Amino acid sequence: MNKSVRRYHERRGLKTGASADVIALGLIVLGLIPALSCQSPQQPEEGRKAAYAQVIRLGKWDEQSLNGVIRAASQIPDPGERIGYISAHFLGTRYEPDTLVGGKDIKETLVVNLEGMDCFTYLDYVEAMRLSSSLGEFGGNIKTVRYRGGKVDYKSRKHFFTQWKSGSPENIRDITRDVGSALTASKDLNLKEDGSLYLPAIPVKRQLVSYIPGAVIDDAVIAKLKTGDYIGVYTETEGLGVSHTGIFIRKDGKTYFRHASSKTALMKVADEDFKTYFADKPGIVVFRAK
Numbered sequence: 001m002n003k004s005v006r007r008y009h010e011r012r013g014l015k016t017g018a019s020a021d022v023i024a025l026g027l028i029v030l031g032l033i034p035a036l037s038c039q040s041p042q043q044p045e046e047g048r049k050a051a052y053a054q055v056i057r058l059g060k061w062d063e064q065s066l067n068g069v070i071r072a073a074s075q076i077p078d079p080g081e082r083i084g085y086i087s088a089h090f091l092g093t094r095y096e097p098d099t100l101v102g103g104k105d106i107k108e109t110l111v112v113n114l115e116g117m118d119c120f121t122y123l124d125y126v127e128a129m130r131l132s133s134s135l136g137e138f139g140g141n142i143k144t145v146r147y148r149g150g151k152v153d154y155k156s157r158k159h160f161f162t163q164w165k166s167g168s169p170e171n172i173r174d175i176t177r178d179v180g181s182a183l184t185a186s187k188d189l190n191l192k193e194d195g196s197l198y199l200p201a202i203p204v205k206r207q208l209v210s211y212i213p214g215a216v217i218d219d220a221v222i223a224k225l226k227t228g229d230y231i232g233v234y235t236e237t238e239g240l241g242v243s244h245t246g247i248f249i250r251k252d253g254k255t256y257f258r259h260a261s262s263k264t265a266l267m268k269v270a271d272e273d274f275k276t277y278f279a280d281k282p283g284i285v286v287f288r289a290k
Helices: 003-010 022-023 063-076 079-087 119-130 135-146 219-223 274-278
Strands: 051-055 099-102 106-113 172-174 183-189 206-215 232-236 241-253 254-261 267-273 283-289
Touching: 063 079, 063 119, 063 135, 079 119, 079 241, 079 283, 106 135, 119 135, 119 241, 119 254, 206 232, 254 274, 267 274
Parallel strands: 051 106
Antiparallel strands: 099 106, 172 283, 183 206, 206 283, 232 241, 232 283, 241 254, 254 267
C-alpha cells in the first residue's frame, strides 16, 4: 500500500507487532486502574480474566484530572457543545498512527492511548467521553463506540468511519443530506481497485455513502453545521468512504476543522480554518450526536 493511502484513508491503524510489544512501550495494563475497569455488560464476571488484553497510556493526564473533564462535560446539556468542550482538551496532543493492536493473526487488545492518536481514534475517545459521566463509564463506552456490540475483537471493530455510527443504541445519526445538496456513491468498503483488500480477514461490504461535494460547500451549508458535528472527508478512492475525520467547531464568529493532523507542519490535534481546509477536498460526510 502506498504511503499516502496508509496514512490518510479511513481504516483504523493496525499495529502489526505482537501484543507483548505494547507492554514494552510502557503502556499500563488497563485492569490495574480500577476506574477504567470497564463497567459494561461485556465485563467478565468477578474473579475471571478478561478474554482480551487491556492497555492504556494516559499521557499528560492522571485519573483525577481526566475524571474531572468527563464529569464537567456531562453537565453540558447540548451533545455538540459537550463534544466541543471535550475535544478542546486534546488540542496539541501528538498525532500517532497505528496505535490499535489486532489483526488477522494478532489478538485484539483494548487500547486507550491519550498520549498520541490518529484522526479516528481521536473521535473514538471524544465520543466515548461524551457518553460518559465518569471515568469508569468511559471504560465501558470506549468498547461500544469502537466495537460492534461492545465485543473487543478485530472482526467486530468498526474499521470504517462510514460504519462508525452503527450500534445499539444509535447515538449518532447521518445528517449529510439535511445539511446540503448531497450525492450518493455506492462503495464496496475494504475492496481495492486491484481486487485486493485493505484489511485482511475483514469482509467487503457494499454501502451507500452520501456526501456533499466540495464545490457546493458554501456559507449556506456551513451555517447548518453545529459545533461537535463529526466530519468525514469524502474520498473517491475505491473501497473507502472517507480519507480523514475530524470535528466541526464554531467559536468567536469563525469556523474550524478540529482534527488529529498528520501534516508535517502540525502532527498534532489542531484547529484549522474550515473553509480553507475544505477548499480542495472532494466533499464531506456529516454525522451528528444525539
